[in-house]
Amino acid sequence: MKNTKILVTGANGQLGSEIKALSDGMGGFAVTFIDVEDLDLTDRDAVEAFFKAGSYDYVINCAAYTAVDKAESDEDTAFKVNAAAVGLLGEVTAHYKTRIIHISTDYVFDGSANRPYTEDDEVNPVSAYGRSKLKGEELLQKNNPDSVIIRTAWLYSAFGNNFVKTMLRLGKERDELRVVFDQVGSPTHAADLAKAVVDIIQKTESGDKEFVTGIYHFSNEGVISWYDFAYHILDLAGVECKIIPVLSEEYPVPAPRPAYSVLNKEKIKDIYDIDVPYWYDSLKRMLDGLR
Numbered sequence: 001m002k003n004t005k006i007l008v009t010g011a012n013g014q015l016g017s018e019i020k021a022l023s024d025g026m027g028g029f030a031v032t033f034i035d036v037e038d039l040d041l042t043d044r045d046a047v048e049a050f051f052k053a054g055s056y057d058y059v060i061n062c063a064a065y066t067a068v069d070k071a072e073s074d075e076d077t078a079f080k081v082n083a084a085a086v087g088l089l090g091e092v093t094a095h096y097k098t099r100i101i102h103i104s105t106d107y108v109f110d111g112s113a114n115r116p117y118t119e120d121d122e123v124n125p126v127s128a129y130g131r132s133k134l135k136g137e138e139l140l141q142k143n144n145p146d147s148v149i150i151r152t153a154w155l156y157s158a159f160g161n162n163f164v165k166t167m168l169r170l171g172k173e174r175d176e177l178r179v180v181f182d183q184v185g186s187p188t189h190a191a192d193l194a195k196a197v198v199d200i201i202q203k204t205e206s207g208d209k210e211f212v213t214g215i216y217h218f219s220n221e222g223v224i225s226w227y228d229f230a231y232h233i234l235d236l237a238g239v240e241c242k243i244i245p246v247l248s249e250e251y252p253v254p255a256p257r258p259a260y261s262v263l264n265k266e267k268i269k270d271i272y273d274i275d276v277p278y279w280y281d282s283l284k285r286m287l288d289g290l291r
């Protein structure tokens, strides 16, 4: 069997770390993990030299500028990492005939829908982060059409910082927490997304599936508000803290969030036969793993 070479960027982030955790089971694959200290993806000369020095069959791009609120006052950096660098990755991967799987976000939508968003629905980001990620999608599709873009949402993991870990910490420190209940979506355990990405490559390489390019949606199954999510995180972890539902207007943050950002996952299920676990089961698995 061919030794498929994979490069994972953003390897120290939530998703990159989950792919690393999976990589022992990736027989037949030679996986290289890098992050910004190995290669700054905004540095054109360094990126070109890196790809000249090594050859890869796939790049999984987990690198991103993910500070959603900070991006409002630092849109320039968000665009450098989430747009220009993704365009550059598209250029170099196309040059070396390398396929790329890139991760994008539900924040490309404005949240005005009342049924799950499909890949064909109109995009209209309402934040600087969302605009930068959308530009990244556009540049990648233009520069390397041999690409798969997976939009995900509400990502959390045992690795890195995220809503689940923040709720656990604050829940232990405080008697009550106020959490918005008018923003609705689906959480995503990064381990499930990591498995979906690896599955796509494994199925393609085994000849089970074609590499069907384009945009896909992946989150966990089910629909909840941040309030419900917080409630169940603390309940499952056995942390005693009252969760109070509040409206977004009572909890102002710099970046506006889509009120409804549920993603329709039919396409990735149909084309790649990807398993999509229910959010509660995945949350339970993650919390069990933390213990």
Ligand SMILES: NC(=O)c1ccc[n+]([C@@H]2O[C@H](COP(=O)([O-])OP(=O)(O)OC[C@H]3O[C@@H](n4cnc5c(N)ncnc54)[C@H](OP(=O)(O)O)[C@@H]3O)[C@@H](O)[C@H]2O)c1
Pocket (backbone or CB within 6 Å): 009, 010, 011, 012, 013, 014, 015, 016, 035, 036, 039, 040, 041, 042, 061, 062, 063, 064, 065, 066, 081, 085, 103, 104, 105, 106, 133, 151, 152, 153, 154, 155, 156, 160
């Ligand atoms: N987190 C979410 O809730 C969420 C929701 C929807 C979609 N997504 C998308 O899912 C993907 C994975 O997210 P994540 O939560 O795993 O991200 P993350 O934990 O923030 O990891 C991103 C990684 O990229 C690195 N990075 C930043 N700038 C870089 C550069 N110039 N060159 C190379 N690497 C760089 C970061 O390093 P530093 O930490 O040193 O900056 C970090 O290690 C991203 O595309 C993100 O936009 C995330």
